[in-house]
Every structure is written in C-alpha cells, then in structure tokens.
Amino acid sequence: MKRRIFYFLMILSFATILISCSNENSANENQEQNNEPTEEKEENKEQNEEEQEAVxxxxxxxxxxxxxxxxxxxPGDMAAIDNMDSTEWTQAIAELPEDLTAQETYNHLVQLLAADYEEALKRYEEFNPSFLVSDAPGSEGEESEEEVKEQRIALxxxxxxSMGATVGGExxxxxxxxxxxxxxxxxxxxxxxxxxxxxHVGSGSEENKKLSCESTEVVYPLNTYNENTFSEALGQFEPAGWTPLASSILAAKNDLQAESAENVENIVYIISDGEExxxxxxxxxAKELHESGIATAVNIIGFNVxxxxxxxxxxVAEAGGGTFTNANSVEELFETAQDSITKARESVDKTMWRATEGVNLTWDAIHKNNEVDSIASFFGDVVDDENSMLRDGLDSLEQEEIITAETAEEVTTxxxxxxxxxxxxxxxxxxxxxxxxxxEEExxxxxxxxxKEQKAEN
Structure with a gap:
C-alpha cells in the first residue's frame, strides 16, 4: 500500500513539471507571435513612406x-541642357512614372524644359513710349549745341x-x-x-566664277540724289553670277574713306538674298570697316534669305555694328526699306530732339515703333526656342517608349x-x-x- 502511494506521488510530480514547461513554451511562443505584427507594421510603414516619396x-x-x-x-529644371542625349536628361526621364497621360506628359515637359522669359519680359517693361519734350526746340533751358552730322549713305x-528668281510673282x-x-x-x-x-558680271558657272567674283562696281558715285541719273544707274545691270560680298564691303571702305570727317557719318546698307x-x-x-571709324554701321536687308x-x-551685320533684317516678300522689302530711312536720317550721337527748327517727329515715332518690333521679335524667338525644346523632349519620350505614339500626338496638340x-x-x-x-506722338x-506758337509770339 505504501509503495502504491509513493508511485502515485512520483507520477503526479512528473506531470506537474511537464505542465509547467508546456505553459512556459506557450508563453514564449505567444510573445514571439505578438512581436511579429509589430515588426511587419514597421516594415510596411517604411515601404509606404518610400513609395509616397517616389510619387x-x-x-x-x-x-x-x-x-x-x-x-x-x-526656367525648367533641364532648360539649360544642350540636347536630349545628355546624362542629365536621361536620368530625369528615367524617374518618370509609367502610363503617363497626355496632360501629365505635358506637365512634366513644361516642368523640365520651360524657357526663361525674364529678359524678354524685362524689355517690354522697360520700354519707354514717351518723347523727351524737355529737350525739344523751344523748351526751357539751354539749347543743345550738338552738331548735326552730314550723312553719307553707301548702298x-x-x-x-539668284536675284533673278521670283518672289510672289515678281x-x-x-x-x-x-x-x-x-x-x-x-x-x-x-x-x-x-x-x-x-x-553682275559673268554667270553662275564654274568657268565664269573668277570673272564674276571680281565684279564689284560703283554705278552711282557719291552725290546727292538725282532721280533720272539714279534710275539710269539701276538700269545698267541685271542678275548674273556669284556673290563677292566681302570684297564689296572692303571696296565700300575705300569709297567712303575720302569722305570721312568728324562732322560726317557714313552708313552702309546691303541688300542681298544670300551669303558669300x-x-x-x-x-x-565688316568688322574692319566698322572699327576703322569710316562707317558707323553696316546694315543688311536680306531678301527671302x-x-x-x-x-x-x-x-556680318553684328561685326559691322549694324542690324540684319530679313524680308520674305516684296511688301516686307518695301516696309524694311522705309523703316531703314529713319536710321539713315538719325545720327548715332544725337539726342531724341534735334537742336534745329522744324524737327520731324514722324521719324522719331517710327524709330520707337522699330524698337517695339525688335522687342516683340526677341520675345518671339524665346517662344520658338521653347517650343523646339519641348518638341525635342517629347520626341525623346516617345523614342524611349515612355509614352505611346497616340499620347505623343495629343501632347503635340x-x-x-x-x-x-x-x-x-x-x-x-x-x-x-x-x-x-x-x-504719345500726338x-x-x-x-x-x-x-512754336509761343516762340513766334516772343
């Protein structure tokens, strides 16, 4: 009997030990299980933050x-790049998301490649349309003692x-x-x-090139305008050969050299439809002529160039201290010639108002209108450059298959x-x-x- 009781107690003690171990293992497993969701949450949170940053x-x-x-x-982030083959552009478009819509593509292109309009806007803002009345004849103060220079025009x-070709039927x-x-x-x-x-001599053939390239001739010597004589001079030649522009500019330097003086202003105007x-x-x-001081400016009127x-x-015009204007039609050529008259009438060193009676305000107004045209032309060039850059960027996205051809067509619009x-x-x-x-002119x-009325009364 005692032996049975002993065995019973031994079995009971062993069972108790097993239960305790089992409970401890269960507790540890539960603790590990409780920790796992927390770690997963942290990992998911970090992943979500990274995805959000990428977006x-x-x-x-x-x-x-x-x-x-x-x-x-x-300016756009990539507006300064030279071309779409640059490393910067490649990296930038690689970061773009997939499945872009046309509007999203357009937004990205503008963000990356929009032009800098600061200088163009500044020119508009700083333009002054008013005329300097304080310097006008008859105004208060001392009259200008500035000398009005004599003008010499070399055409x-x-x-x-190529000048024998037609433009607009003429x-x-x-x-x-x-x-x-x-x-x-x-x-x-x-x-x-x-x-x-x-x-004007020879032809455009290779065998006549030397003869033609040596042809540069004064057909109306320096003098005041005479309608009949000038018309006869224009009738002496027709379109013929090659284009010896450089030698003609240097010849004009010799033409004007004898007329150079402190009270003389020489200006050159070239009408051409092509290059040397x-x-x-x-x-x-042109640089040599301008820097010699013989000619104030070498201006070029391009005709359908x-x-x-x-x-x-x-x-050439920039080197000669002048301006280049391109006329694409007969009408534009006449308008350009008319506008150029104002520059021929103005001395570079003059003030807005001449210190003489009967100043022609019309010329000053035309000069201001020319300045407005120049500002608008500069702005237009920025628009064209931006559009070209945006289109190049669009082509690059399509070539890299970042967008589809259909999307590219919508973005083009x-x-x-x-x-x-x-x-x-x-x-x-x-x-x-x-x-x-x-x-302001009125x-x-x-x-x-x-x-003038007040001056007449006095």
Whole structure:
C-alpha cells in the first residue's frame, strides 16, 4: 500500500513539471507571435513612406493655361541642357512614372524644359513710349549745341544670279531696285548717296566664277540724289553670277574713306538674298570697316534669305555694328526699306530732339515703333526656342517608349496651343505699346505746336 502511494506521488510530480514547461513554451511562443505584427507594421510603414516619396518626386505640378502665367513657369529644371542625349536628361526621364497621360506628359515637359522669359519680359517693361519734350526746340533751358552730322549713305546691291528668281510673282532684282529708288528718294535732300553693285558680271558657272567674283562696281558715285541719273544707274545691270560680298564691303571702305570727317557719318546698307560664295570673309570685312571709324554701321536687308545664309548675314551685320533684317516678300522689302530711312536720317550721337527748327517727329515715332518690333521679335524667338525644346523632349519620350505614339500626338496638340497662346499674347503686347507710341506722338506734337506758337509770339 505504501509503495502504491509513493508511485502515485512520483507520477503526479512528473506531470506537474511537464505542465509547467508546456505553459512556459506557450508563453514564449505567444510573445514571439505578438512581436511579429509589430515588426511587419514597421516594415510596411517604411515601404509606404518610400513609395509616397517616389510619387512626390515624379508628379509634376499642373501647368498654367494663360500666357501671363505660362511665362512665369520657367526656367525648367533641364532648360539649360544642350540636347536630349545628355546624362542629365536621361536620368530625369528615367524617374518618370509609367502610363503617363497626355496632360501629365505635358506637365512634366513644361516642368523640365520651360524657357526663361525674364529678359524678354524685362524689355517690354522697360520700354519707354514717351518723347523727351524737355529737350525739344523751344523748351526751357539751354539749347543743345550738338552738331548735326552730314550723312553719307553707301548702298551695296547683290546682283548675283539668284536675284533673278521670283518672289510672289515678281523678280527679286526688280523689287530690290524699286525699293532702293524709294529709299533714296525719301532721304533728306542734302544726304549724299553711293550705289555699288556686285556679282553682275559673268554667270553662275564654274568657268565664269573668277570673272564674276571680281565684279564689284560703283554705278552711282557719291552725290546727292538725282532721280533720272539714279534710275539710269539701276538700269545698267541685271542678275548674273556669284556673290563677292566681302570684297564689296572692303571696296565700300575705300569709297567712303575720302569722305570721312568728324562732322560726317557714313552708313552702309546691303541688300542681298544670300551669303558669300567667292571665298571671302564678309564678317572680317565688316568688322574692319566698322572699327576703322569710316562707317558707323553696316546694315543688311536680306531678301527671302534661307536659314544658313541668315546666320552669316547676321554675323556680318553684328561685326559691322549694324542690324540684319530679313524680308520674305516684296511688301516686307518695301516696309524694311522705309523703316531703314529713319536710321539713315538719325545720327548715332544725337539726342531724341534735334537742336534745329522744324524737327520731324514722324521719324522719331517710327524709330520707337522699330524698337517695339525688335522687342516683340526677341520675345518671339524665346517662344520658338521653347517650343523646339519641348518638341525635342517629347520626341525623346516617345523614342524611349515612355509614352505611346497616340499620347505623343495629343501632347503635340497641347504644345501647339501653348505656342499659339504665347504668340498671340506677344502680338497683343506689341500692339499695345505701338498704340501708346501713337498716343504719345500726338500729345507731343500738340506740345511742340504750342511751343512754336509761343516762340513766334516772343
């Protein structure tokens, strides 16, 4: 009996030990299980934060819909890159999200490539449409003792074979001669003018190249304008050969050298439809003429000039201290010639008002309108450059298959609408300033009339 009780107690003790171990293991397992959700939550939280950051980086802000706000969107983060093959651009588009819509693609392009309009807007803001009445004849204060310089105009006309082509149904050379006749006839009577023609001998063939490249000739020697004599000079030549522009510029230097003096201002105007074709360096020639002090400026009126030729002619004008203007039609050629008359009438060193009686306010107004045109042209160039950059960016996204062809087509429409809005806004700003110039001209004219009346009474 005692032995049975002993065995019973042994079994009971063993069972108790097993139960205790089992409870401890269960507690540890529960603790581990309780810890696992917390760790998973932390991992999920970190993952969600990373995903959220990625979304924030790749989401572009909504773009402006009105031009007043569009001009404030630049410069874009990638606006300074040279091309779409750069490492910076490749990295930037690699971070874009997938399945972009057309609007999202447009937003990203604007954020990355929008142009900087600061300088273009600054020119509009700083333009002053008013005229300096305080310096006008008859105003209070001392009259200007500034000397009005005598003007000498050297006209260089391109008579190469390409001037025989037609624009708008009219031969280029015929239109150029008519424009020159108008230009010279409207100059002040005391202004002396010279006409030199080049490329008018030989033909455009290789065998006649040397002969043609040596052809540069004065057909109207420096003198005041005589309608019959000038018309006869224009009738002496027709379009023929090559384009010896550089040698003609240097020849003009010799033409004007004898007329150089402190009270003389020499200005050169070139009418051409193309670049140098005789191997000369017209940029160096124009620079030499300008820096010699013989000519104040070398201005070029391009007539239906191609893009490559425009680049050279612009460089020639800049080197000569002048300006380049391209006329794409007969009408534009006449308008450009008319506008150029104002520059021929003005001395670089003059004030807005001449210290002589009977100042022609019309020329000053035209000068201001030309300045407005220049500002608008600069703004338009920024719009064109931006549109070109945005289109290059769009092409890159399509080539890299970041967007589909259908999406690219929709974005193209958005880019066209953007450029059209900017161009229209630019045109409106230009017209607004021109209207203000007209208003100021009328106001100033009334003041001038009053001043003249007061002076007459005194």
């Amino acid at each position: 924030e980086v790749s989401t572009a802000p909504a773009t402006a819909t009105e031009p007043e706000e569009m001009v404030q969107e630049g 260089l006309l391109d008579s190469s074979g 031969v280029k050379m015929t239109a150029a001669k008519d424009a020159l006749q108008q230009f010279v006839s409207d100059l002040p009577e005391e202004t002396k003018v010279l006409l030199r023609v080049y490329g 074709t005789c191997g000369g360096d017209p940029v160096a020639a 191609g893009n490559d030729a425009q680049v050279q002619l612009k460089e 958005l880019l066209e609408e953007r450029a059209e809005k900017m161009d229209q806004w630019n045109e409106e700003k230009k017209q607004t300033l021109k209207d203000r110039v007209d208003e 106001k100033t004219r009334e003041i001038m009339d009053q001043m």
